[in-house]
Amino acid sequence: MSHADIMAGSNAEADSKQYLTFYLNGEEYGVEILRVQGIQGWDTVTPIPHSPEYILGVMNLRGAIVPIIDLRKRFNMPDMDIGKTTVIIVVKTHNDDESRTIGMVTDAVSEVYSIDENALQPLPDFGGSVSSEFVKGLSTIEDKMLILLDIDRLLDIRDKLAPNSQSSAA
Amino acid sequence: MSDDMDMSEIHDIFYEESYEGLDVMESGLLGLGIGQPDLEIVNNIFRAAHSIKGGAATFGFLPISKFTHGVETLLDQIRAQERSVSEDVIEVLLESVDSIRCMLDMFKAGNTPDEASSIELKQRIDTILALPSGVAMISASDGEVSELAETKQWTIQFFPSVDILKTGNEPLRIFNELRALGELKIVSDISKLPDIRNMEADSCYTHWILILDTDAERKRIEEVFDWVSDQADIIIECKESGIANSQAQAAPVAAALGLPSSEAESGVTAGVSSSNGKKTSSTKESGSIRVSIDKIDALLNLVGELVITQSMLARHADGAVAGNEAQGLKDGLLVLERHTRELQESAMQIRMLPIGASFSRFKRLVRDLSQKTGKKVELKLSGENTELDKTVLEKMSDPLVHLVRNSLDHGIEKPEDRLAAGKPETGTLHLSAYHEGGNIVIQVDDDGAGLNRQRILAKAIEKGIVSPSEQLSDDQINNLIFQAGFSTAEAVSDLSGRGVGMDVVRRNINDLGGRIEVSSREGVGSRFKIRLPLTLAILDGQLVKLGSDVYIFSLLSIVETVLVSPGEVRKVVGNGNVYRLRDDYIPVVRLRDAFKLRCNDSIKTYLERDGELLVVVESDGQRIGLFVDELLDQQQVVIKSLEENYKPVAGLAGATILGDGNVAMIIDVPSLIKTLDIAAITSKIEDFAA
Structure with a gap:
């Protein structure tokens, strides 16, 4: 958590940060707004061979090739067809000193809230369908529950070396 | 000369220029005729040596300047036509180039070279210098007054610019160098000296009038001022001859010095400063590039x-x-x-550089190798102006050295064998570069013995690369030389024969997205043909369609495309499919299966046609066929990395953005073949063929 604080260079006095929230399968989720690069309507996504199912493919985002993650699939939620409100939230993730830009498919965007990070509640063991490794904590705003996501783990690059070592042996 | 940082940058420039100077010397020496040399070439070599000496002295690389001094003296004599050029002299000079290069390498690595290593060579130079050369003997630069040369008095007015000290030039060094030429009197003019309160410690306010008694020629004096010619007004007048010199020579020496150093030849230096040591960014890793x-x-x-x-x-x-x-x-x-x-x-x-610079390095290699092996070889070069991407050029250098060494070692026969075979005594090695269909082709031809297929096959069987029962075509046998651990040279020599060469050559070329082919006729010669993409960032692609997605093959990897009717694909034991392409059975795979694509749409489009489209691709001598739904256009595509935001994907070289803004995947054939585990499929095909 403190790591994320430093990253975002947030206001130390209030420890409050702005979060962009979005809907996914009827629940409201939040990501740190400083990580958000943009919000994009649905566009053609080119599938990547040998990729996990939750990676829909890649998209051209102003000349950069950006992988698109289907959050519903990532969190083992039921599929939903792409609708009018479906948007891709483009975020920056940090992993081992490397930063990557990825897109997340969400049902719809909602609001921007200021959230006091010290008042976050941990995820109870049984809660929600989202596995706890992606969740920073829970927050309550206007009697609503918000699930704040830790996006750095969304794109699993742990198996990164496997295909790489194969091709370098070529 | 403010601090160490600046100094190390200036040193880097010195190294870079000195290496270039050495290249100029080397290629000049190789082109120098025995007997009556071309004076223009001699001058070039001399100037290069002189700049190296001057630079080395200025920056305190004394072993280099001392050693180069002897070389320069020898060259000066040749230039003045006081000494004829013999094979011996060229040999010594070439070895000197190597020796200087070696010293530079050591300085660059932070070591001080051992003087003992060059001492023997220095003695050889001294021996040559001590020999009477038919013409009068003058050691001009040593200031030994010769009887023949006339001592004259020169007046030199030296008006340096105020900033001269800041550029790392020290007038005292210049005066010392002049002193080496003869008797020197110095008169300083301090009339311009400002009031002490306005004086800056690192500015030069003094002017000098130098009176020099020497037998040296005007050129020698001018050369002393080489380094400062653009920062000072220099007027050199000869007192004794006195006539009319003042008018012509009053022009700043700079004009007369329009000739120096190699820069004049190659056009412009971008990113590299001229010899006065201005600050430039030249980090070792980033690598600079000379652009016309x-x-x-x-x-x-x-x-x-x-x-x-x-x-x-x-x-x-x-x-x-x-x-x-x-x-x-x-x-x-x-x-x-x-x-x-x-x-x-x-x-x-x-980013494109002519391949010529890379080619001319082979003159030396061929010369040295032919001497070592006692073979007579003539090196022919063509297409030196063909331009290649700098990265490609650098990565091609080692493979080419391997190929040339191989041709000399295995290909071209000894003179007596050549005569016995009814061929001219001198073998020919032809290096050429040209464009062919959007690719660059580099070709190494020799008129030697050609590949000995019986021996290659025997060796391959002995090493277990092929089994004795296999029937191989001539082409397949030729390609065996690219297998790892393969070498037919009977004795491992200094040149080749360790069996590490050819497989590395092919791998390097494949890594660059290129291909190498070998063809050979016994007794007539061999030809190695390397095809390379024009540049690494842009690829000539063949667009194909799989379902609704577009995939791109590099045109270089495609051998051909054939329309296959459904009955022509046979199933072999297990699950491999093969297709008979003329005389060979090649494994075939559906590209959608290879990529485990999840699309089910439009799969009938190709079933409705008379046949299916099979793209035959090749990598590492291995051919496979890949079924695609549709062939689209051919176009150039810019390669973009998938790793930047995702991770490397087996079978893909990257992605690109098409004209409509959509992303398309670029197929990396070598890695695709690896992921398919072709070895397993191929073994099944061999059973089938037998």
Whole structure:
């Protein structure tokens, strides 16, 4: 958590940060707004061979090739067809000193809230369908529950070396 | 000379220039005829040696300057036609070049070279210098007054600019060098010295008048001022001869010095400063590139035109032009499109370097190798002006050395064997480069014995690379030399035969997205043909369709495309499919299966046709067929990395953005074949064929 604080260079006095929230399968989720690069309507996504199912493919985002993650699939939620409100939230993730830009498919965007990070509640063991490794904590705003996501783990690059070592042996 | 940082940058420039100087010397020496040498070439060599000596002395690399001094003296004598050029002299000079290069390497690595290593060579030079050379013996630069040369008195007015000290030049060094030429009297003029309060410690306010009694020629004196010619007014007058010199020579020496150093030849130095040691950024890793001024001008012109087009379009957008706006906009866009394309090509051109510099290095290699092996070889070069991407050029250097060594070692026979075979005594090695169908081709031809297929096959069987029962075509046998651990040379020699060569050669070329082919006729010679892409950032692609997605093959990897009717694909034991392409059975795979694509749509499109489209690709001598739904256009695509935001994907070289803004995957054939585990499929095919 403190790591994320430093990253975002947030206001130390209030420890409050702005979060962009979005809907996914009827629940409201939040990501740190400083990580958000943009919000994009649905566009053609080119599938990547040998990729996990939750990676829909890649998209051209102003000349950069950006992988698109289907959050519903990532969190083992039921599929939903792409609708009018479906948007891709483009975020920056940090992993081992490397930063990557990825897109997340969400049902719809909602609001921007200021959230006091010290008042976050941990995820109870049984809660929600989202596995706890992606969740920073829970927050309550206007009697609503918000699930704040830790996006750095969304794109699993742990198996990164496997295909790489194969091709370098070529 | 303010601090160490600056000094190390200046040192880097010195190294870079000295290495270039050595290259100039080397290629000059190799082109130098025995007996009556071409004076122009001798002058070039001399100037290069002189700059190296001067630089080394200025920056305190004394072993280099001391050693080069002897070399310079010898060259000076040749230049003055006081000494004839013999094979011996060239040999010594070439070895000196190596020795200087070696010393530079050591300094660069932070060591001080051992003087003992060059001492033997220095003695040989001294021996040559001590020999009477038929013509009068003069050791001009040592200031030993010769009887023949006339001692004259020279007056040199030296007006350095105020900033001369800041550029690392020290007048005292110049005076010391002049002193070496003869008797020197120095008169300082301090009339310009400012009041002490206004004086800056690192500015030079003094002017000098130098009176020099020497037998040296004007050129020698001018050379002393080489380093400062553009920062000082220098007037050199001869007192004794006195006649009319003043007019002609009053012009700053700079004009007379328009000749120095190798820079004059190659056009312009971009990123590298001229010899006065200005600050430039030259980090070792980043690597600089010399670009001809024509290319930069072309680029600047284009940028200029682009700006004009932009303002033209902006005018239309503002509605400032009445009448047919749409037409104006369309015209503007057309112009813009053309300029953008030209700009892209132009920018790419900057990375392109002629292959000639790389080729001329082989003159030395061939010379040394033929001496070592006692073979007579003539090296022919053609297409030296063919341009290649700098990265490709650098990575091709080692493979080419391997190929040339191989041709000399295995290919070209000994003179007596050649005569016995009814061939001219001197073998020919031909290095050529040319464009062919959007690729660069580099070819190494020799008229030697050709590949000995019986021996290759025997060796391959002995090493277990092929089984004795296998029937191989001539081509397949030829290609065995690219297998790892393969070598037919009976004795492992200094040149080749360790069996590490050819497989590495092929791997390097494949890594660059290129291909190597070998063809050979016994007794007539061999030819190695390397095809390379023009550049690494842009690829000539064949677009194919799989379902609704577009995939791209590099054109270089495609051998051919065939229409296969359904019955022609046979199933072999297990699950491998093969197709008979003329005489060979090749494994075939559906590209969608290879990529485990999840699309089920439009799979019937190819079933409705008479047959299926099979793209035959090749990598590492292995051919496979890949079924695709549809063949689309061929076009150039810019390669973009998938790793930047995702991770490397087996079978893909990257992705690109097509004209419609969509992303398409670029197929990496070598890695695709690896992921398919072709070995397993191939073994099944062999069973089938047998």
